[in-house]
Amino acid sequence: MTEQNYVLSIFVENRPGVLSRIVGLFSGRGYNIESLSVAETMEPDVSRLTMVTKGDAVIIEQIKKQLNKLINVIKVYDLTGTNYIQKELALIKVHAKSEGRAEILRIVDIFKGKIVDVGQEHYTIEITASKDKMTAILNLLKPMGIKEIVRTGIIALHR
Amino acid sequence: MEFTGAQILMKVLKEEGVDTIFGYPGGAVLDIYHALAQTDIRHILARHEQGAVHAADGYARATGKVGVSIVTSGPGATNAVTGIASANADSIPLVVITGQVPTHLIGNDAFQEVDIVGITRPCTKHNYLVTDINDLAKTIKEAFFIARSGRPGPVLVDIPKNISASKAAYKLPGEIKMRTYNPTYKPNLKQLRKIVDLIKSAKKPLIFSGGGVTISGGSEELTRFVTRTQVPITSSLMGLGAFPGTHPLWLGMPGMHGTYRANMAISNCDFMLAIGVRFDDRVTGKTDVFASNATIVQIDIDPTSIHKNIPVEIPIVGDCKVSLEELNKLLDEEDFNHVKEKRQPWLDDIEKWKSTNPLAYQAGDIIKPQFVIEKLYELTGGKAIITTEVGQNQMWAAQYYHFEKPNHFISSGGLGTMGFGLPAAIGAQVACPDKTVIDIAGDGSIQMNIQEMATAVQYGLPVKVAILNNRYLGMVRQWQELFYERVYSATTLDHNPDFVKLAEAFGAVGLRAQKSSEVEPVLKEALSTKRPVIMDFVTEREENVYPMVPAGAPISQMLLV
Known part of the structure; x- marks a missing residue:
């Protein structure tokens, strides 16, 4: 299967250790992070991450599910292939x-x-x-x- | 009125219905242990924190309740990690409370300080560091909620010493509702409907069930479903007992040490209903040829388990029990009589596989480990709770003890933790004082947590340990024999202790059998003793576990006896 870049927009609770959970998930499972940018949203207790990751379709599906499984993750949007x-x-x-x-x-x-x-x-x-x-x-x-x-x-x- | 953090912790534990805690005290949890002493919660003092967490795990597996463990900071917490990781791999609900240095010392490399939240992030379902006493009650309640709901797992709560010592008002936390965590229990009914149609149209259907059925409490529903549809079934190691092991439709365990018939059925089926399984590599062997002729439907409460190792045609996210209940309702309107004829050649194939390569060993004067387990099965009427260590002992227990009921086979499946069986047996015996609890062990793995015999003796827990003593690290030796030119590198155990004397030194009963004729008398004596017993079965040294699928090979390619 072919690898490509995917752009994910991830809403998380703005708490200590949350970024570490996300980054740890990627290193622990051998996923790639091409780039990562994080800051607070209009709601101060919610942060928004934009992540570019690389993989084939099966890996990306796993990545999205694994991210959603983290207790502090609110929602994961895959912008890839959409109008953004x-x-x-x-x-x-x-x-x-x-x-x-x-x-x-x-x-x-x-x-x-x-x-x-x-x-x-x-x-x-x-x-x-x-x-x-x-x-x-x-x-x-x-x-x-x-x-x-x-x-x-x-x-x-x-x- | 104000309470200490430790007292607040106890109030929430009581509120959550905790009656037993497995733990080990230390500096950072002195306040917690002080408060614990003022409650009626039973505390079982293990002899090592790993033992405490495995015991809590055994308690959870035997009851389906959340196991609770308390350990101190630093080395207490790091010793608990193997226990936590074992529970995590097998989806066992635990709440592990760790002490931490006071908040003002965190990050200072203080005495007995370790970042246990950082260490356990990848091996817990979730974890917390409590930095404000006003968050404590809600955090503990949330920990229980997360541990037991969805796909269960261990949750760690790190409580700094000043949080457990300082005082605050206590307010009973309300019902937990979390914005970010809301597991899906109810499956999509349209998808379920497809299962019924596929079962009707399939010529070679097969059910593959796993630990999810046990955990969800769906064992009866599964049995009803199988009986109604008359579809043959195989169950993973974690799924043993969720379907009766003596049922004519049960094919045994699949995978690396699975039965010939189970592996052949998987390799030839045209429809597979996988329920509560995660397609571990020890089950699938080479994934591209695993059930490659089958339309696969997978039901699991954890979406990450679906489509991870094996592509499936119909994914269904939902609780196993709820899904089976719904499926059984759908079956009420169905008639399976006309499918019987179509399915007969498949059932004939299975019958043929059953008789061609059954599990077998050569009996003789020298004790065969399989013989010990067969006798144990016979003498306990299949009703004992069996825990295992990891290795050959575990595989023989899985193959030769036919589990009839869920929560009776307690084994570290995912992580494969040697040293698990004895403390887990202690936890199971605490939970079920009237049951016979037996740890099937190897002479290697029993030595990893043998100190817990002292715990069994202290609390009068009549656990039985059956050591299949081959003076080897048997499973590793088996691989060395088969795949590493018989170079037995570091697998010979020539300096084992005298296990009978060791049992006696602990204040337990020690028994030994050296030939086959002594097996039954030793087992009988042990089973009639109301004290902890170690049985030392001196077995054939180089007995192998068969069938065996070499790592990465298709499961249809088995090395047979």
């Missing part, structure tokens, strides 16, 4: 000497990013993008020399 918006935030510190700066600014502009910090030899770019756009901008910036990068992992919402 997904975004990821990245901060990218890119090597920027005077000769390359204009080119970087052009790229950032095309991708609707922002320069949030400027140094003698670098720019720090803030970019919010879908997975495909993120890959595209990283490919364009790579030749300039990416010094550091931090990404949130995707967050996703039903349309």
